[in-house]
Amino acid sequence: MDLWLIGELALTGALVGLMYALVAVGIVLVYKTSGVANFAQGAIAMSGGYATWAIAAFLGLPMWVAIPLALVAMFGFGMLVEHAVLRHMVGQPVIMIIMVTFGIEIFLRGFMPGTFGVAVKRLDLGIPQAPMFLGEMLINRAYLVGGAVSAALILAAIVLFNSRAGIVMRAVSDDQGASWSVGIRVERAIAVAWGLAGATATAAGILWGSVQGIDWSLSLLLMKALAIAILGGLDSIPGVLLAGLIVGVCESLATGVIDPLVGGGTRDIVASVIIVLTLLVRPYGLFGREHIERV
């Protein structure tokens, strides 16, 4: 096994990992503001892909118009999910909230292909098919663009969270009563977090859709996103960035190095192994807040 191949696997893995991480950002945003585990994020990413395709196909709009429209529409969709469902779940046990978000995930997985047809939809962003050579490494241009866009969006999210708006979101997640008492509009902060989750998921859905086409399997991004969110620490966006790189690189190396030995199939277990190991060894993740309890 030569170093160029390892390098190629690692670099591709890192780019793919960034694209996974973009899905995870929405899980962290929602958890950070409302303490709700958002298990619908995979299907929201898929729906974002469908929405972009539908806007372009049915309205005959070029991609550079369809994409912003889809982002806005899915921002609205995220807020709608919060308004129509999650707001009524305040004070319910965590398991109920997980079930309800997972229910939305399953519903969308059926609803979107049911509405637009099960055939894979092509989403052409105009990225050249020919791979790029870095030394002897072959890099897929779609991953290169996807990774770069994802990294930029995640960095933007980090900046947002270090601003005043981020402090308000942290306050809301810490204590809603206290937030109200200092004049924070708690409901709006949570709705905006869901809106941003919808928009970032859509960006991820578009990038992944351009790589593998759009069908229900895009929603399987949920597994990778959950692994990244948990490894990163659930309430840390820098954690998402690092965990995304780790998960992406591990997956890619496992596929390239272990698959030939065992006959394939390791790609999909990497994420689950990471989830289990994180929860066993370091439940609050790499950057998560470890609550200090005084006994």
Place this chain on the structure above:
Amino acid sequence: MAPPPQSDEIVLACRDVELAFGGLRALKGLGFDIARGEIFGLVGPNGSGKTSMVNVVTGFYRAQSGTVHLFGEDVTRLKPHRIAGRGVARTFQNLALFRGMTVLDNILLGRHVHMRAGALPSLFYWVWALRHEVAHRRAVEELIDFMQLQDIRDEPVEVIPLGLQKRVELARALAADPRLLILDEPMAGMNQEEKEYIARFILDAREERNTTVLLIEHHMDVVTSICDRVMVLSYGESIAQGRPAEAIADPRVVKAYLGERAAARHKGVAA
């Protein structure tokens, strides 16, 4: 029934406030006024409706009937953040701090009502947001000095002792420069010295910041020494209002606290 007074000398006017949780009537037609600059005590046995009353005033609970007027404006149906925006700050019986943050950040969030920089300005107008931030920080630093929290300003609130946590919560409420400050048992679980500290802070807040105070407190020595007037609640009803010493001596109040037989004995002793 008297109409709510229009004078802006009346900070808070409640009329016929009714609140029920299912079949339990928590507040049975309560009414009272608080004048500007007053320290008004709300006392009564556990479960008598003190905190419920405060939650109605601050918009956390919505009364089934009755009205709440703040500075002459009807605020009965307003949400908590709107009430906070009108100059009402509060603390909580069971302490509600932003647990993941430092003492300084907690107090800084108390100034939220004065911060108009939303997400966009803070992203695009760094300088503009920064200048405001400096002004807010100055206000908060003054408060940290006032409340003597200098030594722990950068500590996470989770790790400091309960007495100091309560003081931080009070500082956060004062950071809003409130016109009406509502304190729900600010001295619960404190020793004599800590109680005296808090009492001093409350009196100073009134002197130096012209704050009107609504105080829920169980320690009768504190109530009689710092409150101008009190209202005594029992089972959601007002059983006495007036000067602390007189209200507390009222036979109905003694009965509510001690029970009928003990009250009779108390009367016998007094006579």
